[in-house]
Amino acid sequence: MKIARVIYEDGDHKWFALARDTSRPDFLIDTNEYLVTSDGDAMLLDPGGSEIFPAVFSAVSTGFDPRRIHKIFASHQDPDVISSLPMWLEFNPGIKCYLSWLWQGFVPHFAGNADTFVAIPDNGMEILVGSRRLQAIPAHYLHSSGNFHLYDPKAKVLFSGDVGAALLPAAEDGLFVEDFDRHIRHAEGFHRRWMGSDKAKRDWCARVSALEIDMLCPQHGAIYRGADVRRFIDWFSRLDVGVLKS
Amino acid sequence: MANSHSSEGAGRELRRIVRINEEIKSVVSAAFKINLMAMNAIFLAKRAGQSALGFGVLSNELRRFATDLQRQMDTLREATYGSVSTVTVLVKQSRISRLLERARIEAQGQAKTLIQQLARSRDESTLARNDEQMAALNRRLTHMIADTAQLVELGSVLARSAKIEAAYGGGFSGSLMQVSSDFEKIIGEIQRSLESLTKHQSEDFLA
Numbered sequence: 001m002k003i004a005r006v007i008y009e010d011g012d013h014k015w016f017a018l019a020r021d022t023s024r025p026d027f028l029i030d031t032n033e034y035l036v037t038s039d040g041d042a043m044l045l046d047p048g049g050s051e052i053f054p055a056v057f058s059a060v061s062t063g064f065d066p067r068r069i070h071k072i073f074a075s076h077q078d079p080d081v082i083s084s085l086p087m088w089l090e091f092n093p094g095i096k097c098y099l100s101w102l103w104q105g106f107v108p109h110f111a112g113n114a115d116t117f118v119a120i121p122d123n124g125m126e127i128l129v130g131s132r133r134l135q136a137i138p139a140h141y142l143h144s145s146g147n148f149h150l151y152d153p154k155a156k157v158l159f160s161g162d163v164g165a166a167l168l169p170a171a172e173d174g175l176f177v178e179d180f181d182r183h184i185r186h187a188e189g190f191h192r193r194w195m196g197s198d199k200a201k202r203d204w205c206a207r208v209s210a211l212e213i214d215m216l217c218p219q220h221g222a223i224y225r226g227a228d229v230r231r232f233i234d235w236f237s238r239l240d241v242g243v244l245k246s
Numbered sequence: 247m248a249n250s251h252s253s254e255g256a257g258r259e260l261r262r263i264v265r266i267n268e269e270i271k272s273v274v275s276a277a278f279k280i281n282l283m284a285m286n287a288i289f290l291a292k293r294a295g296q297s298a299l300g301f302g303v304l305s306n307e308l309r310r311f312a313t314d315l316q317r318q319m320d321t322l323r324e325a326t327y328g329s330v331s332t333v334t335v336l337v338k339q340s341r342i343s344r345l346l347e348r349a350r351i352e353a354q355g356q357a358k359t360l361i362q363q364l365a366r367s368r369d370e371s372t373l374a375r376n377d378e379q380m381a382a383l384n385r386r387l388t389h390m391i392a393d394t395a396q397l398v399e400l401g402s403v404l405a406r407s408a409k410i411e412a413a414y415g416g417g418f419s420g421s422l423m424q425v426s427s428d429f430e431k432i433i434g435e436i437q438r439s440l441e442s443l444t445k446h447q448s449e450d451f452l453a
Contacts, residue, residue: 050338054331057260061267062323090257090337091264 002052002059004035005175007215007223008155013038013132015157015215017223018059020173024052029167031080032219034159035060035069036152038130043071043098044088045150045159046081046219053084057091067092071129073136074099075161075219076144077106086111098127098136102146120148137207139163141200149208156214163204164232165190166221177222180231187221188239195241205237256337259380262446263326263333266387269443270319270326273394276436277315280401280429284309287408287425294418300411301422304404308429311401315436318394325390329383336376343368384447391444398436405429 001023008015019032033056034045042064048056060066072095074082088095089111099107101119108117124136127150136148142163150159166187177183195201216224216232224232284305291302343365350361408429412422 050334053334054327057330058327061264065268066264067261086341087260087334087337091260093257 002033002055004059004063006063007175007217008152008157010154012040012130013154015152015155015217016060016063017175017217018056019175019223021052021055022170022173024055028052029080030220032217032221032223034217035064036129036132036134036150037064037068038132040068041071041128041130042069043073043127043129043134044069045073046075046161047072047084047088049080049083050087053087056084057087070095071127072097073127073148073150073159074103074107075139075149075159076100076147077103078144081161081219082107083110089116100140100144100146100148122146124148137211139200139204141195141197142204143194143196151211151213153212156212157217158208158211158213158215158229159217160208161219162194163191163236164216164218164221164224165194166218168221172222174222177224177228180224180228183222184232184235190220191236191239192241192243195239198241201236201239201241205233209233256333256340259333259336260330262449263329265446266443267323267326269439269446270323272439273436273443274316274319276432276439277312277319279432281309281312281316283425283428283432284312287422287429290418290421290425294415294422297414297416298411298418298422301408301415301426304408304411308401308404308408311397311404315394315397315401318390318397322387322390322394325383325387329380329387332376332380332383336380339368339372339376343373387447391440391447395440395444398433398440401433402430402437405433 002018002021004016004018006014007017014037016035017032018035021030024030028049028051031046031048031052033048036043036045057066069092072085072088074097085097085107096118097107097112097116098118098120101121104117104119120136122138122140124138127134127136132152132154135151135153137151139147139149139161141147147161149161149163164187166183167190168186213229214225216229287305288302291298291305294301346361346365350358350365353361405426408426409423412419412426415422
C-alpha cells in the first residue's frame with residue numbers, strides 16, 4: 001500500500017512523496033508519485049499507471065483532499081507515468097495536464113480532449129501552483145524525446161522523472177538514499193540503457209548544476225538529498241550512456 | 247451504484263468516496279481530541295478524589311470509546327479504498343465497452359458479428375460481476391456506518407453521564423463540568439460528521 005509522506009513543508013506549501021509501494025504486484029515497475037500543494041491548489045506529478053490508481057488515490061486522500069488537485073504534470077508519455085489519466089479525469093474532468101507539446105496528440109489516446117492538455121514548449125515554462133511558481137525544466141532525450149522535470153525554487157526540490165531512477169531490491173525500501181555508493185549500483189544499468197544521448201545528459205547536468213537543489217526526486221527508487229544530489233549529478237555526468245551493455 | 251456502466255457514474259462514485267473520506271478524517275481528528283481530553287479528565291478526577299470516582303470511570307470509558315471509534319474509522323477507510331479499486335475496474339470496463347460499441351457501429355459482416363458476440367459475453371459476465379461487487383461494497387459500507395452510529399450514540403450517553411457526575415465533583419465541579427461540556431461538544435461534531443457521511447453514502451443509491 002502506498003503512503004503519502006511529507007518531504008517538504010512550509011505552511012500550506014508542501015511536497016508529498018507517494019513512494020516505495022512494496023505491496024504492488026511484481027509484474028509492475030514501482031513508481032513514485034509526488035504532490036505539490038500551495039494555497040488550496042495542488043498538482044500531481046507523474047500520477048502513475050492505471051493499475052496503481054487505487055493505491056495513489058487512496059494514499060493522496062489520507063493526507064489531502066483530492067478535490068483540490070487541479071493540475072497534473074506528466075514528465076513524458078510512458079504508461080507508468082500517465083496511463084491513470086482517464087481515472088483522474090473521471091474524478092475531475094476539469095483537471096489540466098501539463099506535458100511536452102510533442103505528446104499532445106499521443107497522450108489523448110489514454111484520455112482527455114483539447115481542453116485537457118497544456119503544451120509545454122521545448123524550452124520549458126512556469127507553472128503556477130497556488131502562489132508558487134514552479135519551473136518545467138527541459139530534460140529532452142532523458143529518456144523521452146519530449147521530457148520535462150519540475151523545479152520548485154522555494155522548496156529547492158527537483159522532480160527528475162526517470163533521471164536518478166534506481167531499480168531497487170524489495171528489501172531496500174527506504175524513502176531516501178542512505179548509502180550513495182551502494183544505491184547507485186542499482187541505478188547504473190538503468191541509466192546506461194534508458195538514457196540515450198550523451199549530449200542531452202551533459203546539457204541536463206549543466207542546467208541543473210545552476211539550480212539550488214536540496215532534494216532530487218526520481219520517479220523510481222529513493223530520493224537523493226543534501227550532498228547526494230551533487231554526487232548524483234557528478235556520477236551521471238561521467239556515466240557512459242546510450243549503450244546496450246556495460 | 248446507479249448506472250455504473252457509464253463513466254459519469256464512476257466519476258460520481260469517486261467524488262462520493264472522497265466526501266466520505268473527508269468526513270472520516272474529521273471523525274478521526276475528533277476521536278483523537280476525545281482521547282487526549284479523556285486522559286486529562288482521568289487525572290483531574292484523580293485529583294478530585296472520592297467525589298469524582300464516577301467521573302473517572304466515565305472518562306476511562308470515553309477513552310475506550312475514542313479508541314474503538316478510531317479503529318472503526320480505520321476499517322471504514324479500508325472499505326472506501328476497496329471501493330476505489332472497484333471503481334477503477336469499472337472505468338476501464340466502461341472504456342472498453344464504449345470502444346467496442348463504436349467498433350460494432352463501424353464494423354461490417356463477420357467483424358460485426360464477432361464484436362457483438364464479444365460485447366454480449368462481456369455484458370453477461372464482467373460488467374454484472376463488477377456491479378455486484380460494487381453493490382456488495384456499498385452494502386458493507388452502509389452497515390459499517392450504522393455500526394459507527396451506534397458506537398457514537400454510546401459516546402453521547404457517556405458524555406451526558408459525565409455531565410451529571412460532574413455535578414457531584416465537590417470543589418472540582420466547575421472544572422469537571424467544563425470538561426464534560428467539551429466532551430459533549432466534540433461528540434456533537436462527530437454526530438454531525440456521521441450524518442454527512444450517511445448522507446454521502448446514501449446519495450449514490452438515490453442518484
